[in-house]
Amino acid sequence: MLKNAATNTRATAPEAAGLDAVAIKPAECRVSDAVDLPVETVAIDYEGREHLPDFDTLEALADSGEVRLTTPVRADGFDPLGDDSLVPTIPDGVDRVLVAGHAAYLTEAEQARSVAPRLGAALERAPDAWVGTESVERIAMATGATQYDLLSRTTEREVRAVRAAGFDGDIVVYAPTVLTADEDAVLDAVGAYVSRRRPVARALPEGAPTDASATGRAREVLLAAADDYALVGTAEAVGAQTTALREAGVTTVASYPARGLEAFLE
Incomplete structure (x- = not known):
């Protein structure tokens, strides 16, 4: 467990919810604050080279x-078949998450690069x-490596x-998480995220808001989608969901703390 977690005799909300890892976005928070998270693993998302944590920050976090x-195998600096100049800057104690890379953080040239041979070379x-x-999905499964998948309404069945x-390899499931039963808080935190999933987008009334101001049919669709694509509710309710995932x-x-890192440190 990360520093300070082991000395806390009272179960924190993330622990009660059965969360093993926390995924943080370096553009949203100070990566160094993750040292206080009561979980075993911290995964750092990729949001462009300008947001990569420096060597000292990563090394200090890995000490705990x-x-x-997360390193996109198509991105310059992490391309095992091309420019991999950023790989040596990762401390020895930091493991990796290999991804194809989100288009928002890749140039057109990077997006055009083939994924399969790069995943193989990186592994x-x-x-x-x-x-x-x-x-x-198929390429990732073919590698036989630990699968890092997004939670969806079909996750349990597919697993x-x-x-x-x-x-028989490891399967990690990533889910935005809101540890409250307050519907408005849930929609403000994950409404926009779930609205981008294709089945949800098709079901939403055109032009409907996706935050706490949503009403009627839009609100019903968004709240149902939050249950499918995120972990929401009290810590105990989320704990029941994580138990079901493990049983599958x-x-x-x-977990991605959708209401901010502070909500997991309280």
């Missing part, structure tokens, strides 16, 4: 627990890395299916 840095150098499955088919075969539940 497991740390994983040869970092065999313990997690592999993000978003948009490259049971791959386990039944013989996949999920190894690790990674």
Whole structure:
């Protein structure tokens, strides 16, 4: 566990909710604050080179627990078949999450690069890395590495299916998390996120707000989607959801604190 967590005799909300890891966005918070999180693992999302934590910050965090840095295999600096100049700047104690890379953080040239050979080459150098499955599910599964998947309404069924088919590797599920039953707080935190999922976008009335101001049909759709694509509710209610995920075969539940890091440090 990260520093300070082990000395706390009272279970914190993330612990009560059964969360194993916390994914943080360096553009939203100070990465160094994650040292106080009561979880075993911190995963740092990629939001462009300008937001990469520096060597000293990563090394200090890794001294307190497991740390994983997301690295897009198509991005200059992390491309194992091209410019990989940023890889040596990652401290030895920091593990990696290999992803294809979100288009918002890649140039057109980077987006055009093939994913499969780069994932394979990157795993040869970092065999313990997690592999993000978003948009490259089949390729990610073919690597046999730890799968890093987004929570959806079909996650439990899909995990049971791959386990039944013989996949015995680790499966990590990522979910935005709101540890409150307050509907307005839930919508303000994850309404916009769930509205971008295709089934939700199709069901929403055109032009409807996606935050706490949503009413009627839009509010019903968004709240139902929050249950499908995020972990929301009291710590105990979320704990029941994480238990169900583990029973289905999920190894690790990674949470993005959708109301800010401070909500997990209270």
